[in-house]
Amino acid sequence: xxxxxxxLGASHVKDNKPCQDYSVAWQSEEDGAVVxxxxxxxGSDTYVRxxxxxxxxxxxxxEAVKRFILxxxxxxxxxxxxxxxxxxxxxxxSDVLTRYSEALPRAEEDMTDTDWMRYxxxxxxxxxxxxxxxxxxxxxxxxxxxxEKWLEAIHQDARQNPFTEEELSRLGRHKLVKAYGTTxxxxxxxxxxxxxxxxxxxxxxSLDENQEWRQIVPWDCNCFQNQTTSLCNTDPVPxxxxxxxxxxxxxxxxxxxxxxxxxxxxxxxxxxxxLHNYFSGLLNVFVQEGKESTMSKLEEFLPKLSAVASKDDMxxxxxxxEGDYHQNIDEDELT
Amino acid sequence: xxxxxxxxxxxxxxxxxPLIFLVDTSGSMDGAKIASLNVAVQESLKDVGExxxxxxDAQIKVAVLEFSSGTQxxxxxxxESESFKWQDLQASGLTSLGAAYSELNEKLSKSHGFMAxxxxxxxxxxxxxxxxxxxxxxxxxxxxxKGNPWFKAGVKVAIxxxxxxxxxxxxxxxxxxxxAVLTVHNVDQLKKIIKTVSVTASQVASQSASxxxxxxxxxxxxxxxxxxxxxxxxxxxxxxxLKNVDQGDSTANSGTDDWENW
Numbered sequence: 001x002x003x004x005x006x007x008l009g010a011s012h013v014k015d016n017k018p019c020q021d022y023s024v025a026w027q028s029e030e031d032g033a034v035v036x037x038x039x040x041x042x043g044s045d046t047y048v049r050x051x052x053x054x055x056x057x058x059x060x061x062x063e064a065v066k067r068f069i070l071x072x073x074x075x076x077x078x079x080x081x082x083x084x085x086x087x088x089x090x091x092x093x094s095d096v097l098t099r100y101s102e103a104l105p106r107a108e109e110d111m112t113d114t115d116w117m118r119y120x121x122x123x124x125x126x127x128x129x130x131x132x133x134x135x136x137x138x139x140x141x142x143x144x145x146x147x148e149k150w151l152e153a154i155h156q157d158a159r160q161n162p163f164t165e166e167e168l169s170r171l172g173r174h175k176l177v178k179a180y181g182t183t184x185x186x187x188x189x190x191x192x193x194x195x196x197x198x199x200x201x202x203x204x205x206s207l208d209e210n211q212e213w214r215q216i217v218p219w220d221c222n223c224f225q226n227q228t229t230s231l232c233n234t235d236p237v238p239x240x241x242x243x244x245x246x247x248x249x250x251x252x253x254x255x256x257x258x259x260x261x262x263x264x265x266x267x268x269x270x271x272x273x274x275l276h277n278y279f280s281g282l283l284n285v286f287v288q289e290g291k292e293s294t295m296s297k298l299e300e301f302l303p304k305l306s307a308v309a310s311k312d313d314m315x316x317x318x319x320x321x322e323g324d325y326h327q328n329i330d331e332d333e334l335t
Numbered sequence: 336x337x338x339x340x341x342x343x344x345x346x347x348x349x350x351x352x353p354l355i356f357l358v359d360t361s362g363s364m365d366g367a368k369i370a371s372l373n374v375a376v377q378e379s380l381k382d383v384g385e386x387x388x389x390x391x392d393a394q395i396k397v398a399v400l401e402f403s404s405g406t407q408x409x410x411x412x413x414x415e416s417e418s419f420k421w422q423d424l425q426a427s428g429l430t431s432l433g434a435a436y437s438e439l440n441e442k443l444s445k446s447h448g449f450m451a452x453x454x455x456x457x458x459x460x461x462x463x464x465x466x467x468x469x470x471x472x473x474x475x476x477x478x479x480x481k482g483n484p485w486f487k488a489g490v491k492v493a494i495x496x497x498x499x500x501x502x503x504x505x506x507x508x509x510x511x512x513x514x515a516v517l518t519v520h521n522v523d524q525l526k527k528i529i530k531t532v533s534v535t536a537s538q539v540a541s542q543s544a545s546x547x548x549x550x551x552x553x554x555x556x557x558x559x560x561x562x563x564x565x566x567x568x569x570x571x572x573x574x575x576x577l578k579n580v581d582q583g584d585s586t587a588n589s590g591t592d593d594w595e596n597w
Contacts (some may be wrong), residue, residue, distance in 0.1 A: 110475070110483020113444065225458060262491045263455065266348055269445055271453035281341030301342040308344055308391070 001291055002027045002034055004317035007116075007302045011311035012043075020047075020182075021258050021315040022054040024062050025326070033069055034189040036317040037061050040202055040258040042181040042230065046174055048119050048167040049157070053180025056153045057146075057231055064146050065188045081090070082193045082246035087132040089139075089219035091229065092125050092238045093118075099238075100126055111156055117221040124218070135244065143197065143240040146184075150231055152164070154180040181232030187216070189319065195244035201228040201235060202258045202315075203268060205279060206251035213276040216254065217243045253320045255279050260312030264305050286320055347452030349394045352541040353413045354533065355449075357435050359496075360401040361466035364426035367522050367594045368466055368496050369428075375526035377421040377535040384417040386537050393457050393541040398442070398449060402435035403428035414451050416537075432469035436476035436509075442486035450485055458488035458559075460536035463509055464529070466496035477508060490540045490563050491515060492532050496525060497592045503584060513583035514564045517571070520579060521561060521593045527576045535566045 004025035012019065021042030037058045041050025069077060093099040099122070105115055129136050158176055164332040171179050183200025196216050198204055199273050201223045206216040218241050222229050257275075263272040286294045302314045356376060360369065380397060387395035396413035400406055401424055409422055442448035443459065450456040480486050491510040495501035495518040507513040517532070520527045539562045571577045579588045 110478065112479050113440070114482045114484055114487075117484075225488055227484075227488070266453050267445075267451075267455035270451050270455075274453070277339050278341050281339040297342055301344075305345055305359060311392070 001286065001320045002036065002316070002318065003286070003291055003295055004036065004038075005295065005299055005302070006258075006313065006315040007299065007306065009311055009313040010303070010307040012313060017043075018051040019313050020051045020054055021260065021313040022051075022058040022182075022238065023256075023258075023315040023317045025317045025319070026062060026066075027319075028070065031191060033191070033317045034187070035062055035065050036187040036254065036256050036319060038185050038202055038204075038256040038258055038315045038317050040183045040200065040260070040313070040315065042139050042232075044169045046172065046178055047181045047232075048163075048170045049154075049179045050181050052157055053150075053154060053231070054182040056157070056180070057150050057182050057184045060149045060153060061146055061184055061186045064142065064149065068142065069188060069190050079192045079246065081135060081138055082195070082244055083205065084247055085132060086137060086243075086245040086247055086249075087128065087135060088216075088218050088243035089128040090121055090125050090131070090241045091220040091222065093122055094235045094238050097334075098122070099272075102126075109229075121221050128218070139195075139197065139240070139242050140237065143199075143237050147231060147237055151177070177232045181230045183228055183230060183258075185217075185256050186302060187256060187317075187319070189250065189254075189321075192248070193246035195242065196254075197240050197242035199231060199240045201226075201262075202256065203255065203275065204256040205261045205276070207253040207279075207283070208251060211252075213272075213279055216251070217241050229254050229261075241255075250321055253283055253318060254284070255318040256316060258313065258315040260306060260310045260314035261302070261316055263312065264309030264314075283320065349390070349392060350455040351452040352393045352395050352455050352457040353449050353459040354395050354397050354416065354537055354540075355413075355439070355459050355461045356397070356399045357439065357461065357463045357465075357520050358399060358401045358424060359430055359432075359467065360403045360424050360426045361430040362403070362427050362429075363500065364496070366426075368525070369424055371522040371525050372464060372496075372529065373421070373423045375529040376533070378526075379530040379547055380416055380419050380421060380572070382530065382534050383537045384415075385417070386534065386541065387416045390541050395541055396449075400435055400438060402431050402438075404431060406431065406434050406438045406580070408438075423589075429470040430467045431471045431550065432465065432505075433471040433473035433476040436473060436480045437533070440476065440480045440483050440486070443480075443483045443489075445547050450509075456485075457540060458485055458490070460490040460540035461486075461562075462529075462532055462536060463491070463493040463506065464496060464505070465493070465501065465548075467500040468502050468505065474508075488570075490536050490559050492517070492536060492563060492567070494519060494528055494532065497594060498581070498586075498589050498593055509559065512564070514568065515560065516583060517567065518581040518588075520581075520586075520588055520591045523576060524580050527574070528580055531570045531574075531577065532563075532567060535570070536563050537587040539563050539566070559562070 002025035004023040006021040008019040024037040039054035041054035185198040187196040398413040399409035493506035
């Protein structure tokens with residue numbers, strides 16, 4: 001079962017702004033492959049077309065990963081590159097020369113909290129990417145492709161729909177790309193493997209065999225409070241982080257949510273159980289009451305939650321694998 | 336896996352915005368300065384408590400760090416502004432501003448400081464009150480503090496108590512801009528500016544989302560800081576009780592210090 005919804009946040013209702021979130025939950029009728037996408041367009045005044053930026057990012061990511069996983073005619077995409085391998089890699093330094101360096105950026109006694117966070121993350125990256133350079137290169141190519149297509153699409157939008165005086169005034173001296181700023185998270189699942197990638201904030205959690213929620217893609221320390229990495233950053237491709245598993249092990253469920261939902265349940269770093277409990281409750285309702293009833297309740301609930309909690313737009317997309325997904329695959333294969 | 340009702344709204348928490356006072360309690364603050372500061376902050380906290388009570392988004396908690404020859408927190412953890420009990424400060428000793436910056440840096444942390452609120456923390460509002468120049472190395476601790484993401488995202492205002500020994504440039508290094516440094520010359524101005532700054536900083540910081548250059552909320556840290564500066568500038572321009580306060584580089588009222596009549 002897959003599901004998704006995006007709702008307009010309470011503050012955007014008040015300010016007469018569009019919903020800047022975008023979400024997709026797609027499932028192939030042929031082989032049950034799943035793609036989830038959640039994008040959160042930035043809310044500050046500068047980001048005058050972030051609703052368009054998030055939609056374009058979502059649509060482009062969906063099409064890009066479909067090309068990655070779906071057969072072309074009778075030819076199935078090669079999955080040798082991921083078979084039997086798993087990994088999870090955080091964001092990397094933009095500067096290639098320092099990316100693999102063990103050196104501290106400055107004398108130890110001068111290191112600030114930010115320096116230490118970034119340095120520790122650099123070391124984590126080095127360890128995580130070791131041994132999966134082939135897969136890493138493939139993911140980097142995918143992220144570059146998504147980013148380049150997104151850039152092309154936003155420029156096309158700007159040509160077809162010239163910026164108004166008001167939009168230009170709000171954008172100020174910033175480059176056009178800022179107007180469309182957005183985060184992007186994507187989860188992809190086929191019968192052979194799954195992978196996920198993420199730039200920016202929001203949370204993507206998977207339910208493991210012990211019925212525990214865990215973060216599927218490593219966090220990026222540069223996403224702090226409401227400060228987030230984004231497709232509108234100068235060099236965003238190194239900021240994508242990702243995870244994959246080609247060993248045949250699949251999560252029982254994966255839920256992706258924008259920070260509008262995450263922030264409504266406190267600080268994930270300090271009290272992750274709040275969001276976990278919410279996801280567990282939601283999963284139980286899906287399992288017990290089915291998709292139609294649960295979605296109806298969810299779409300009624302989220303605007304109320306936004307009004308009393310984060311005030312932000314809210315998106316959630318999910319897949320629940322327990323008991324149906326792989327069974328369907330097996331049946332399909334038998335026929 | 337815990338079962339619960341995901342459509343329950345009852346337990347939606349408010350985030351916490353720490354309002355942090357860094358108070359110079361060196362020997363030169365003795366007498367009128369520390370006495371009026373004690374009264375003024377205490378009175379301001381009543382208003383801050385009201386703001387907190389009426390703010391559905393964020394709760395304001397207060398922390399006070401005094402620094403002289405060393406540093407000491409009034410309470411080990413920030414306390415809800417509505418129930419904060421001010422303890423009158425005494426003044427003696429040196430002006431260890433660098434030590435205060437180091438101590439603040441320690442506490443602006445989720446893992447070992449004030450920011451580990453389960454409901455989530457907003458970036459802090461920090462108000463520095465001092466009447467003298469640092470007697471220790473403040474530059475190195477300040478550089479480290481500036482690398483603290485909570486500090487970077489926070490609202491910072493400095494109140495120079497008298498112009499005899501204070502240095503606007505040193506305080507502007509802390510706030511990030513000179514307009515957020517206010518020099519007062521007598522007890523009445525001190526009381527009034529403490530209240531104005533406390534209330535303004537609390538209002539702005541507890542409502543803003545504290546986002547950065549690439550943020551996705553409604554207000555950037557620079558916005559929050561400039562909103563506070565703008566409100567305070569407006570107060571200085573329009574409130575008779577503040578008309579002789581010097582803002583930033585202004586020396587219009589230099590030499591008018593009067594700390595005897597109180």
